[in-house]
């Protein structure tokens with residue numbers, strides 16, 4: 001029975017942050033590494049993340065982006081309605097689709113959407129957006145505790161771990177349950193800091209411990225690669241400033257108030 | 262049990278995610294031409310919800326695992342307990358209030374901002390306008406309302422909020438870039454430097470007109486039409502609305518007698534036949550009611566050139 005599980009969310013082609021996180025995780029020792037999906041998007045050279053995931057034996061789930069790229073759908077299924085957000089989302093989607101090999105697309109196509117396992121005595125469900133929909137956003141400020149409690153009860157689990165929003169958070173629920181959004185490795189989380197995050201879950205001292213671990217990586221090289229691939233300046237600005245410049249439409253009031261854009 | 266005379270398909274409540282409150286009844290300080298429940302300063306067919314009534318519903322909703330709360334009217338801020346109601350709601354979950362932006366007082370906004378800061382949840386303001394100028398807005402919402410709405414937005418921004426401005430498209434799409442850019446400039450002048458704009462397709466205006474004008478006998482949802490359709494596009498698939506009469510199927514139909522489903526949220530969790538003309542409009546255009554951060558289904562707009570946020 002695993003007691004220590006490292007969780008990776010939204011990699012968005014950031015192979016440099018992924019490599020750094022995996023080295024760090026291996027150094028600390030874990031029973032399992034789970035990636036909650038969205039391997040591609042936003043960053044350069046999407047094929048580079050796959051050998052790393054294989055090398056470290058990462059258990060991968062399918063995010064909405066992986067479903068889209070794997071099946072060559074028209075868009076990423078994030079459901080933007082703002083025209084500017086849509087423009088950038090489509091640009092990065094088309095780039096990622098064009099630059100993901102057939103073999104990796106086959107891999108993405110066949111990933112499972114969810115994983116059920118145990119951590120210590122607790123039943124845990126890993127999913128991308130929410131247990132009921134791969135592209136449902138569960139933001140800290142727009143998700144009531146009562147709703148999370150209902151989801152956990154419906155799914156018959158003690159812990160739900162998800163990603164998709166790109167911003168980490170954890171809320172203990174009544175009856176010893178937990179919801180954890182594991183954050184993402186692909187881009188900083190709109191807090192003015194350049195580092196990204198992974199999440200360490202551990203069953204210790206009779207309860208679930210949730211640790212958000214910052215990952216510092218070579219942003220300079222990433223931006224050089226992005227520039228070489230002619231990805232938008234706006235994306236590079238996010239990597240270097242730690243503030244989101246696109247996809248702002250989906251941020252709820254509280255999360256948006258934290259950033260300058 | 263026969264479904265309806267038109268054999269309309271029924272829809273189940275898949276999950277009670279959003280609970281709406283008709284918090285100001287049908288009372289509004291404005292009398293917009295397109296208001297689909299004909300709110301006005303004199304329409305008292307629905308009354309205010311009181312703070313204790315809302316609290317009782319919030320308790321029920323907590324038991325059922327409701328995700329978020331929406332407040333509408335009429336104009337919610339005509340309800341003298343509106344600030345207290347929102348403060349109370351923020352202890353249960355996120356709250357969104359749909360307002361015309363013309364009636365609040367500064368000390369209400371200060372109290373609400375404090376409440377949002379102290380809560381784990383967001384308080385969203387959605388302010389509606391018709392087009393980005395007095396020329397397009399005022400003939401619909403009333404003389405002088407465009408300027409009053411802008412002042413209202415300015416006060417919200419000064420109080421620390423970043424309201425969502427919902428505007429119906431009253432211009433040809435070819436001039437959209439320029440019109441939106443102009444409006445952003447106008448907002449910048451009043452201190453709103455990063456406006457959240459949500460533009461509703463012009464079709465929706467027609468949709469509202471159609472709702473009030475009445476429908477032909479063929480404007481109905483049929484079983485075949487729902488084949489392969491994403492039901493989460495429809496508000497009634499994941500919401501209910503509380504009025505002072507009870508719990509209704511959706512905010513659009515509260516005037517229709519069959520929309521009243523019961524006294525409690527649990528009683529109202531029953532199937533509903535999509536037999537109304539308005540259901541046909543919902544079917545065609547999808548939900549326009551929720552926030553972008555919790556979209557129902559995925560509404561797509563065509564890809565345009567980029568716009569600057571400046």
Ligand code: SF4
Nearest residue numbers: 289293296300335361
């Ligand atoms: S402001 Fe809203 S509620 Fe009031 S009349 Fe206009 S549309 Fe109706």
Ligand code: SF4
Nearest residue numbers: 496497511539540543
């Ligand atoms: S009007 Fe729309 S939301 Fe209301 S019952 Fe009909 S389809 Fe559902």
